[in-house]
Amino acid sequence: MNQFLADIINLDQHPLTNQDFRAECKRTLDEKGVLVMPDFMTPAAVSSVQREGEENQNLAFYTLSNHNIYLKPSDSKYPTTHPRNREVSSSKGCITTDQIPEDSVLHALYNSLEFRAFLCAVLGEQELFEYGDAMSSINLHYASEGQELGWHFDNSSFAITLMIQRPEDGGVFEYVKDVRDADKGDMNYELSSKVLDGDVTTKSLAMDAGALVLFRGRNSMHRVTPVNGNRTRMLVVLAYNTEPGISLSESARMTFYGRLG
Ligand SMILES: O=C(O)CCC(=O)C(=O)O
């Protein structure tokens, strides 16, 4: 393990190369659909990314969109009141891999072979690869007062995030585990509808700055509640592919980043 990684990650608490530790992390993720590792980043690493985030916030591309929980075009076979088509709204700002300073600890962490090997072991993947385009691998998300992410399912089978700065209030990650089974084509519209109506008890994740979160969001419905107060929520998404050389589609890049490169 190189010294550099020890400057970024609290390795005493999170011994990434230890087989027992990996196995325990995998068990938690398999059982709960989520793994939160508090204080994963060292305080110095968190502060440096916070500073970079503040310095580059002027570069952020902001999106405000209405979408359904499947993040897909609506289906005219169903009424607009049906969970297949019901709309929620999401708003956030985002900077991309190429806008993160070259010497940022985020690049070092994202590219670290030890970190990738740990992720592979916990996620049960053979190998993880960066995106083929220069924007999609590392994204820093900003959510200011009133901004939120509406209920949705992810398209990818796993998501990896780092909490960089918590808002004063709100901006809470809420989820309901295993609402649907996408691979079996079981959409469970009834439960999805109840979640949208606020009739289901949700779980929330307590994540302080420095926490690493692995989340399986393909079948678990989730959202981020509106941020309250003056402090912007900053969160990093580390995105990997299970195949090499894959780029995010041009339409997705235009939607999320407002440009192609
Ligand atoms: O901001 C978060 O904590 C989660 C983001 C999320 O669910 C997503 O980007 O799909």
Ligand SMILES: [Fe+2]
């Ligand atoms: Fe998500």
